[in-house]
Amino acid sequence: MSEPTGVIHDIGYQRYTGPRLGRRHVFGAMYIHGVRTAFGLGRSAKAKIFPWLVVGIVLMVAAAVTAIRSQIGEVVMTYAQFADAMSWLVIFFVAVAAPELVSRDLRSGVLPLYFSRPVPQADYPLAKLLALITALFLLLGAPQLLMFLGGAFTADGMGAVWDELLDLLPGLLYAGLWAVVFASVGLLVASMTGKRAFAAGGIVAVFLMTTPIVGILSVLPSQAANQLSGIASPPTLVQGVGIWAMRDLLITDLAEGAGPDLGPYGPVYALAAVALVAGCVALLLARYKKVAAR
Amino acid sequence: MSTVTWITARGLFGRRRFLLLLPLPLLLVGLAVLARGLAVAPADWGPPVLVGLGLAVVLPVVALIVGTGVLGAEIDDGTVVHVLTTPLPRWQIVLPKLAVAAGVTAVTVAVPLFAAGLLADSARLGLSLAVAASAGALAYSALFVAASLLTRRPVLLGLVYVLIWEGLLSNVIGGTRVLSIQHYVIALADRLAPTDLLGTTVTAPVAAVMTTLIIVGATLLAIDRLRSFSVAGETS
Numbered sequence: 001m002s003e004p005t006g007v008i009h010d011i012g013y014q015r016y017t018g019p020r021l022g023r024r025h026v027f028g029a030m031y032i033h034g035v036r037t038a039f040g041l042g043r044s045a046k047a048k049i050f051p052w053l054v055v056g057i058v059l060m061v062a063a064a065v066t067a068i069r070s071q072i073g074e075v076v077m078t079y080a081q082f083a084d085a086m087s088w089l090v091i092f093f094v095a096v097a098a099p100e101l102v103s104r105d106l107r108s109g110v111l112p113l114y115f116s117r118p119v120p121q122a123d124y125p126l127a128k129l130l131a132l133i134t135a136l137f138l139l140l141g142a143p144q145l146l147m148f149l150g151g152a153f154t155a156d157g158m159g160a161v162w163d164e165l166l167d168l169l170p171g172l173l174y175a176g177l178w179a180v181v182f183a184s185v186g187l188l189v190a191s192m193t194g195k196r197a198f199a200a201g202g203i204v205a206v207f208l209m210t211t212p213i214v215g216i217l218s219v220l221p222s223q224a225a226n227q228l229s230g231i232a233s234p235p236t237l238v239q240g241v242g243i244w245a246m247r248d249l250l251i252t253d254l255a256e257g258a259g260p261d262l263g264p265y266g267p268v269y270a271l272a273a274v275a276l277v278a279g280c281v282a283l284l285l286a287r288y289k290k291v292a293a294r
Numbered sequence: 295m296s297t298v299t300w301i302t303a304r305g306l307f308g309r310r311r312f313l314l315l316l317p318l319p320l321l322l323v324g325l326a327v328l329a330r331g332l333a334v335a336p337a338d339w340g341p342p343v344l345v346g347l348g349l350a351v352v353l354p355v356v357a358l359i360v361g362t363g364v365l366g367a368e369i370d371d372g373t374v375v376h377v378l379t380t381p382l383p384r385w386q387i388v389l390p391k392l393a394v395a396a397g398v399t400a401v402t403v404a405v406p407l408f409a410a411g412l413l414a415d416s417a418r419l420g421l422s423l424a425v426a427a428s429a430g431a432l433a434y435s436a437l438f439v440a441a442s443l444l445t446r447r448p449v450l451l452g453l454v455y456v457l458i459w460e461g462l463l464s465n466v467i468g469g470t471r472v473l474s475i476q477h478y479v480i481a482l483a484d485r486l487a488p489t490d491l492l493g494t495t496v497t498a499p500v501a502a503v504m505t506t507l508i509i510v511g512a513t514l515l516a517i518d519r520l521r522s523f524s525v526a527g528e529t530s
Contacts, residue, residue, distance in 0.1 A: 046446070046447075050447070050450050050454070053454070057458075088457050088458065088461050088462045089457075089458070089462070091457065092453055092454070092457045092458065095450070095453055096450060195367075195370070196447075196449070197362055197363075197366060197367070197370070197448070197449040198314075198359070200449045200450060200453060201355060201358055201359045201449055201453075202314065204355060204453055204456075204457065205318060205351075205355050205359075208350075208351045208355065209317075209318055209321055209347065209351055209352070209355075211346070211347075211351075212325065212342045212343060212346045212347035212351070213321075213325065215339075215342030215343070215346055215347075216325045216328065216329055216334075216339055216342060216343060219329075219334050219335075219338040219339055219342075220329075220332055220334060221332060221333070221334065
């Protein structure tokens with residue numbers, strides 16, 4: 001019987017001695033990863049099909065609008081109207097991107113890994129929300145930029161370019177409003193379920209089933225109900241805020257009574273939009289408080 | 295009633311999330327009752343509720359959730375293997391699942407549509423809407439069951455069809471209505487009970503033939519795809 005000859009091998013475990021980057025960098029990493037996920041970057045080709053289908057369609061529409069304007073001189077839609085015209089595609093993009101951002105993590109149970117890092121609980125949903133807002137803003141803003149470039153290069157003189165720019169900026173602001181409202185509602189719905197399929201269906205159901213309510217409210221015999229009808233549905237709510245803030249840019253049809261009539265309720269629309277976003281974010285944070293506690 | 299039917303029905307109703315299907319039909323009836331109670335003219339509220347909500351949203355969305363749920367959910371979590379390894383011919387798997395999906399969709403959609411049609415015009419309009427919606431439910435279900443065998447992301451593919459093809463294109467380019475189940479349903483309902491609440495450019499015979507073609511074609515496609523189905527893990 002020989003002596004036991006046990007050896008502890010040094011297999012190279014080391015402590016991390018580099019700089020610890022802290023909360024801001026964690027947030028930044030989650031945000032960048034979120035934006036890339038929304039467009040399927042860094043993922044397989046299959047994950048890119050649906051986001052880039054939507055991007056392709058909006059860019060194609062923008063190119064067509066630009067081409068028509070430079071060839072025939074007819075303004076098909078202003079920058080601000082572009083977001084309204086693309087509302088179905090925005091809904092579809094939210095239904096594609098929001099489940100990718102949050103439902104996958106819920107399904108595969110990686111949230112405890114996130115929360116075992118020194119990440120404040122609210123940072124995870126906020127980073128995802130910010131990522132979705134950015135993705136939607138890029139989706140609506142990039143085509144407008146394309147239209148602007150087309151307009152700027154066919155304009156004569158710097159003054160005309162400056163006028164274009166003044167038209168573009170409210171359009172971009174309006175796109176930002178669309179992005180904030182749709183991202184907060186969509187992400188809240190998606191965070192309810194770990195199944196991407198159900199999340200996508202739920203998002204579309206929420207956005208589409210509210211639209212006919214507006215149709216009903218706008219034919220009720222009460223004038224106040226008609227003028228407030230747009231609040232019932234996210235797309236018309238955003239549109240209402242836009243019309244209140246910049247009527248000339250959204251409604252180019254000069255006929256009397258064109259577009260929805262808000263009456264004196266414009267500020268109510270703005271308040272409702274703020275309340276909707278605030279409510280959705282609050283519910284989202286509450287939801288992640290519950291999920292993280294598990 | 296075969297075992298597959300039983301398993302499928304239990305898979306749909308056994309979870310709490312089936313309750314998520316209820317708000318859509320309730321909203322449909324609620325809006326109809328509200329509009330009727332406030333004495334709004336049917337010509338004003340009929341099109342947005344019956345077509346805008348009922349046929350354009352409730353029918354396709356319910357069919358999408360149920361249709362991809364009966365087979366797609368099992369493929370997603372891998373339990374489809376248990377059904378596939380039984381010595382059943384593939385059509386005996388697809389047909390019961392399709393029947394459950396179409397039945398559930400038809401009941402969920404046809405009942406509120408009947409109520410809304412009754413409130414809008416007459417029992418005849420209600421009945422015709424219910425019948426047409428049931429035919430539409432079968433067509434949509436066949437399409438979405440086939441879609442869940444063609445791709446791993448059937449819901450998104452279904453949404454492309456419902457939102458972009460039926461929602462966006464058929465309003466802009468009238469010609470695509472010839473390939474839109476929504477317009478077949480409108481055409482069939484309009485044929486069974488002619489009113490001025492429903493209107494489309496597709497004729498009833500075309501709608502009937504195309505609906506049948508879609509149902510048969512999609513079912514055969516689903517059976518064929520299930521025949522050479524390969525079980526794979528979740529990718530990307």
